Amino acid sequence: RKEVEQDPGPFNVPEGATVAFNCTYSNSASQSFFWYRQDCRKEPKLLMSVYSSGNEDGRFTAQLNRASQYISLLIRDSKLSDSATYLCVVNLYGIRGSARQLTFGSGTQLTVLP
Amino acid sequence: DVKVTQSSRYLVKRTGEKVFLECVQDMDHENMFWYRQDPGLGLRLIYFSYDVKMKEKGDIPEGYSVSREKKERFSLILESASTNQTSMYLCASSHNDRAYEQYFGPGTRLTVT
Numbered sequence: 001r002k003e004v005e006q007d008p009g010p011f012n013v014p015e016g017a018t019v020a021f022n023c024t025y026s027n028s029a030s031q032s033f034f035w036y037r038q039d040c041r042k043e044p045k046l047l048m049s050v051y052s053s054g055n056e057d058g059r060f061t062a063q064l065n066r067a068s069q070y071i072s073l074l075i076r077d078s079k080l081s082d083s084a085t086y087l088c089v090v091n092l093y094g095i096r097g098s099a100r101q102l103t104f105g106s107g108t109q110l111t112v113l114p
Numbered sequence: 115d116v117k118v119t120q121s122s123r124y125l126v127k128r129t130g131e132k133v134f135l136e137c138v139q140d141m142d143h144e145n146m147f148w149y150r151q152d153p154g155l156g157l158r159l160i161y162f163s164y165d166v167k168m169k170e171k172g173d174i175p176e177g178y179s180v181s182r183e184k185k186e187r188f189s190l191i192l193e194s195a196s197t198n199q200t201s202m203y204l205c206a207s208s209h210n211d212r213a214y215e216q217y218f219g220p221g222t223r224l225t226v227t
Contacts, residue, residue, distance in 0.1 A: 008154070034214055043204060043218035044157070087156070091214060100145045100164055100213040101172075106156030 001026055004090050004105035012111045017078050021108045023071045023088030033064055033071050036087040038107065044087055047073075078112045085109045117141070118219035120205055126225045133192040135222050137205030145208045146188035147172075147216065148180060150201040157204065163188055164210075195226045 006023045013019045025033075033050040048055065050062040050071050061074040071088055088105035121136035137146065147162040149172075159172030161180040169180050177199060181189045188207075192199055202223050206216040 032214060043220055044216075045218070046215045049214065089214075100208060100210070101147075101159065101162060101170075102214065102216060103159075104149075104157040106154060 002105075003027060003092070003103050004088055006088050006105040006108045008106060009109040010111055011108065012113055013078055014113050015078055015080060017112075018074065018076050019078055019110065020072055020074045021086055021088075021110075023073075023105055023108075025069050025071070025088075025090045027090075027092060028066075028069060029092075030069075030090045031093045032091040034089040034091075034102070035060075035062055035071075035073050036089050036104070038085045038087060040084070044104075047086070075110075078110075080112050080114060083110055083112045118205055118207055118217050120203075120219040120222050122222050123220060124223045124225075126227065127192075127195050128227055129196060131195050131226075133195050133224065133226075135190040135192075135203055135205075135224070137188045137190070137207075137219055138186050139188075139205075139207040139217070140186065141207070141209070141217070142185065143207035143217075144185075144210045145213060145216075146182065147206040147208075148178070148188065148190045149204045149206065150174070150199075151204055151221070152201050160190065195224075197226050200224060200226045 035047040036044040037047040038044040054063045059076045063072045085107040148160040149157045163182040179191045205219040208216045
């Protein structure tokens, strides 16, 4: 079983739509959680951290549910520029590896259509 | 701006050749990483280093070795390239104070024939 699992998609949505991605992680002792974004043929970049209380950055909202071991990302009012692959990322510090090591999901592909 | 550079964007090598992939970062980051990225498998950690001359195995170290002689440079070595090592190789670095934010290089597309 993969440590971090995501629906690969693709999600094809019209501009202005709201879209949500989920990600599950297998180790209940995982410490911290993030979303990265990877544009086509580009390198991944940090999008936002994910907290139990939920956090919002403009049109993006991230939520963590520790009891169910899933992380979500909600994008409101989708823009063409949101088209990318969204990577769910978990830090397994204290479980395996070090605080510096991240485990990446394989990503969910989003295409926003005009 | 943090900059992570990789020595080549595209590389074609023959089976059995020794391959060196170089990565340099300019932000004095302590931590450096080598990943490979394959469709459906995502990013998989090969090796990482948290200090000069220190290295730690990641999830898939077999067939690879690394070298970190200077803080800014982290090299990935394929001792004897095989076709199953055809992949996109990504280098990343991070600072201890924000270890969750890794900065990636543009990647090297390696093809082994």
